[in-house]
Amino acid sequence: MLAGAGVDTNEMVKVATALKGPLQDLSTSTVQVNPTGSSLLWSDFNEANLSAMMKSEFTSWPVTLAILVLAFGALVAAGLPLLLTLAGLVASAGSLVLINHLVPVSVWAMNFAMMFALALGIDYALFVVVRYRAARASATQRRAQDAADTNHGRDVNLNHTLADRRWAIAQTMDTAGKAVLLSGLTVLVSLSAVMLVPSPSFRSMAGGIMLSVVFVLAATLTLLPLVLFKLDHRINKLALPWSRSGEHHSPKFAAWGERLWKRPLIWGLASLVILIALAAPILGLKTAMPSIKVLPEDASARVGYDQVQQAFGAGAPGTLQIVMDRADASAAATVLAKDPGVAVAMQPMPASDASGLVMVQAVPTVDPSDPGLGQTVDRLRADLPSSAVLGGAAVENLDLKAQLDRSTPLVVGVVLVLGFLLLLVALQAPLISLLGTLASLLSTAAAFGVARLVFQDGHGSGLLGFEPQGFLDAWAPVFFFAMIFAIAMDYTVFLLASAKEHYERSGDPHEAMVGALAHSGRVIFAAGAVMVAVFFTFALSGPIPPKEMGVVLGLAVLLDAFLVRLVLLPVLLRLTGRAAWYVPGWLRKVLPNITFAHD
Structure with a gap:
C-alpha cells in the first residue's frame, strides 16, 4: 500500500513518527504491518540516533568528571567546567527550541550542539580556571612576602584580598581570556564555512553548533570570572591529597619540552611518519549517502524495506x-x-x-x-x-551527494584560509601561523585515513557493533572536516598563545617552547582526554553516523592533542627559532596589536 502524507516535506517525518505505532499495532498472528519508505526511514533513524546520543552524553559525564578531578585535584574546581557547560547547554538548547518554531531545525543540530557545548565548554573552563588558580596563588605569595602590610588590621587585609582577587581575574582574562576568545572565534569561523553548502539541514546543524559555541564562549568570558571571583580559594575545597592547586608550571611537561628541544629531528620525524602513515588510506576513500544499514535490523523501516525488495525487486525501495x-x-x-x-x-x-x-x-x-x-x-x-x-528519495540522495562533492573543496579551502588569517591576527607571526594551520590539516587527514579503514573497509566493525556500508557517509568529509579543524585550531591557539606570552616576556625561543609546554601542556592533555572520552562514547552506541562522528572526532582529537600539539608543533617552534615570531614591518602596521604577556 502506498500513502502520502497530507503535509509539506518538512512535516512528513513527524507524520511518519505519529503513524508508525498505530500501523504496527494492526499486525496480527497472520498479518504483518511494517511501515517503510523515506519518511519512516528518517523517523526510525532520528529515534535511534537521539537515543544513542543521549545515552552517550549521559555516559560521558561521569568519565568527564573523573578526568577533571584528576586534572584539577579538587572536586569543586572540577565541577566548575561542568556547571559552565550546563549553562551553555541550557541556553543553546532553549534557543534552538525557540528557533524551531520559526524555521525547521534538524534533530542533529540539537545533538551536535549539546556535544560541542560539552567538549568546548570544558576546554575553555579548564584553561581559565587553571590560570586563575595560578594567578591567585601568585598574588597570595606576593602579599605574604610584603611584611609592611601585616600590621594594618583586618580591614586592610580584606581590602588586600579583594585587590588580589581583582588582580588574579585581570591577569587571567588578559591571558587565558584572550586565548579563549580567539579560539572561540576560530571555531566559529571554521564552522561558518559549512554554510557554503546549499543544504538547509547542513546549515541547520552548523548554525546549531555555532549557537552553542557562542553561549559557551559568553559564559566563559562573563559568568565564569564572576564565579571564580566569588568562590576564590573555595574552588580548592575537597582537594585530593597530592593536589598542588596553585601550581601553574608543570615540571613533567617542562622536562618533556627539554627533551624535545634536545632531539627535535627524532621526535619530529617520528610524529610525521605516524601521521602520514595514518593519512595514506585517505587516497582510497569513497563516499555515498547512508544506506538502509544505518538502521537497526529490527527497525520497522528496515524490515519493511527488506520485504519490499523481496516482493518487488532490489530497486523497489528507491522508486x-x-x-x-x-x-x-x-x-x-x-x-x-x-x-x-x-x-x-x-x-x-x-x-x-x-x-x-x-x-x-x-x-x-x-x-x-x-x-x-x-x-x-x-x-x-x-x-x-x-x-x-x-x-524521488533515492534521487534526492544522489543530488545531495553531488552537491556535497562540489562544495567540499570550497569549504576546505575557506576553512584553511580563514583559520590561517585568524591565527595570524592572534599570534602576529606568519610562519608559525602557517605551520600551525598545516599541522591541523595533517591530523585531520590522519583521522579520515583511519575512518576509511574502519567504516569503508570494515576493520574493527565487530568491536564497534556495526555492519560496514563499504563507504563513508557523503556528508562526513565536509562536516567533520570543519568540526575537526575547529577543535584542532582550538588547541593550536592555546599552545601558541602561551608560547607567544613567554616569547614576549623573554625574547628567547627556548623559553617560548619549553615554557608553553610547562604552562599549557597539562591543560591541553586534560582537555584532550576529556574530548576523547566524550567523542568515543558516541562510537560505542547507536547507528552508523554517530559512530562515524565518535571515531573520526575522537581520533582527530587524540592525534591532534597528544601528537601534534605536544610533539610536532613544539618541534616546529624549536626548528624555526626566532623566525617563528618574525613579523614583517608592513604586516605589523596592518595587524591589530594583540599581546598575551600580562604585567
Missing part, C-alpha cells in the same frame, strides 16, 4: 518519480522501457490540479545505495523529454 507534461508521457515511456537500469515503469498518473502534468513511477534494477543507480539517473536525465523532471 523513481518522473513528472512531465502529459504530451511527453508516451516518449518518456519509450525511454524508460529501453533503459537497462529500469526494471518496470508504472502507467502515467495525472495531476489532481489543472496543470496538465503526469507522474510516472519507475522501479530501478538496483538497490538505492548501489553506485549503478547514479548512472541510470544520469542516462534518464539526458534521454527523457525536456519537460521531464526526475526525483
